[in-house]
Amino acid sequence: MDGMHDMGGRQGFGRIRFGPNAPVYHQDWERRVNALYSLAVRQGVFNMDEYRHAIERMEPRHYLAASYYERSLTGLATLCVEKGLFSKKELEQRAKGHFPLALTIGPGRVNAEDRERFQIGDKVMVRLEHVSGHVRAPGYVRGKCGVVVGISPSYPFPDAHAHGLSADDEPTYDVGFQAQALWPDAADPATVHVGIFESYLIKI
Amino acid sequence: MIHPTDLPEKPVSIEKRVDAIQSLMQERGMEPAAFIDEFKQIVEERWVAENGARVVAKAWTDPAFKQRLLANGKAAVAELGLSMPQHHRHLVVLENTPAIQNVICCTLCSCTAFSIIGLPPDWYKDLEYRARIVRESRTVLREIGLDLPDSVEVRVWDTTADTRYMVLPSQPAYSKGWSEEALATIVSKDAMIGVARL
Numbered sequence: 001m002d003g004m005h006d007m008g009g010r011q012g013f014g015r016i017r018f019g020p021n022a023p024v025y026h027q028d029w030e031r032r033v034n035a036l037y038s039l040a041v042r043q044g045v046f047n048m049d050e051y052r053h054a055i056e057r058m059e060p061r062h063y064l065a066a067s068y069y070e071r072s073l074t075g076l077a078t079l080c081v082e083k084g085l086f087s088k089k090e091l092e093q094r095a096k097g098h099f100p101l102a103l104t105i106g107p108g109r110v111n112a113e114d115r116e117r118f119q120i121g122d123k124v125m126v127r128l129e130h131v132s133g134h135v136r137a138p139g140y141v142r143g144k145c146g147v148v149v150g151i152s153p154s155y156p157f158p159d160a161h162a163h164g165l166s167a168d169d170e171p172t173y174d175v176g177f178q179a180q181a182l183w184p185d186a187a188d189p190a191t192v193h194v195g196i197f198e199s200y201l202i203k204i
Numbered sequence: 205m206i207h208p209t210d211l212p213e214k215p216v217s218i219e220k221r222v223d224a225i226q227s228l229m230q231e232r233g234m235e236p237a238a239f240i241d242e243f244k245q246i247v248e249e250r251w252v253a254e255n256g257a258r259v260v261a262k263a264w265t266d267p268a269f270k271q272r273l274l275a276n277g278k279a280a281v282a283e284l285g286l287s288m289p290q291h292h293r294h295l296v297v298l299e300n301t302p303a304i305q306n307v308i309c310c311t312l313c314s315c316t317a318f319s320i321i322g323l324p325p326d327w328y329k330d331l332e333y334r335a336r337i338v339r340e341s342r343t344v345l346r347e348i349g350l351d352l353p354d355s356v357e358v359r360v361w362d363t364t365a366d367t368r369y370m371v372l373p374s375q376p377a378y379s380k381g382w383s384e385e386a387l388a389t390i391v392s393k394d395a396m397i398g399v400a401r402l
Contacts, residue, residue: 007334008311008362016332018348020394022325024247029222034323035243036226036236043234048291048366052313068314068329070218077225086228094224097216136364138311140338152294152367172365174296179339179360188342190358195365 001106001132002139004060009140009183030069037076046079049162053134054078057102078102108133108163111170112199118173122148124201126175134162137200140182141175145204149193150174157197170198253322255286256370257391261384263297264375273297277370281320288319294367295320298359300398305356306371307345307398309337310363317368321396328397338362348399371398 025031040046046054054075055063063071078101081088091099109131118124128143136158152172160167172195179187215221229236259281263270273280277295278288288295295317298306310316314329327333336344341358345351352358361369373395379387394400 005312007331009339010335011339013332013335016327016336016344016348017330018327018399020349020400021392022327024323024325026326029219031244031247032222032226032240034247035240036222036229038243039229039234039236039239055313064331068326073218073221073225077221080225080228085232090228091221091224092216094227095216095220097220098213099221099224100213100215136312138362138364140311150296150367152296152365155291155293155366172367174361174367176359179341183339187339188358190341190360192338192341192360192362194362195367197365 001056001135002130003056004058004063005056006139008138025069030067033069033073033076037072040076040080045083045085047156047161049134049156049158050079050164051075052158053105053162054082054102056134057105059100059103062100074100074102105163106132108165109159110165110167111157111160115170115199115201116203117171117198118148118151118201118203120148120151123204124148124173124175124196125204126196126200127202129200131159133159135159135200137196138194141177141194141196144177144182146175146177146194148173149176152195155197157199159197159199172197173201175201247323251319251322253391253393253396254388255281255284255319256317256321256393256396257388258284258384259286259297259320259370260372260391260396261387263372264387265384270372273372274299286320288317288368291366292317292319292368296361296367296369297372298361298369298398299372300374300401302374303356304359305345305350305352305398305401306359306361306369307337307341308361308363308369308371309333311335311338312362312364315363315366315368316397317370320368321370322393324397325393345399350400370396373402376402 126141154169157167179190277297
């Protein structure tokens, strides 16, 4: 989906709060949230694609204002409610106040029927498509051309896996793009590599 | 925490929300308290940057290992007793040279090879890094202390699938001839993300 989570290339952001060997957590609740989400995955409550998509479905203003671990908490809580583990009402009764969850899930999709295998060195284009469900191609490569530099083993197809649909696993390809072709006249020279599922690509 | 005034309701504090979900998970028999303790230990003792540092030091001192590492990262780190979660099916190791600087990110969320290089630092998960590193890589690197000459090619790797990446930094000249154990002590998480050189 063309959600707030698709941050790559967005402008207007300031300096990175960088410090050498920076901490992972700042507060104890962050460590707890990280453990609780990990526990839910281990116990099979949901898979990683469902989790990522639940975060993407957060109300956009909530997404932008929330810290990383607040987003994680919201994804976890949303899926526990959607999977029937407990209700939003129970959460709000316990918390004694408003507990915002992500918005509702839309339809997913299965693999592209006309997908094909690629080899290292192949020139490819990311399909010019707008997907309303979960998708792992960032918007900044949509319709852009690049070169395959690496091939990974097959993974569950996220567009289906996040929506409870069955689909074929498929390989991902590391595709290199020139930053100045992605953002003409407005990018530092670099090669930007993106891990892209087979269904998202066509050969050129 | 900023919440826009036009949202219908202000959320209750984050700590209360975490307490609420933890208590409901407890009631459903998921035993969260025990796992929180176990997870703390995993994060502090197993998913640490020292793992990646050992891999880098071994690659610097053992050319045959380095070749295996570059060919199949997941199999090579397993030789050192290091494992990756089931859904991380592939580890791509990116070799820096004097002319190439690799840097990793995740613009869509904040994925990393956390069992090898440690959980990502705070800034890696911030919107600023996710938005800017792909588009303004040199500017961002310069701002955070890595000023690369134009002759160095920058290669950015966006972790959008479940393949994971780590940077193999160049060995600093002053460390030639050091033991593997000594070399491992100079390899930082930042260098394996690619935002620092050693």
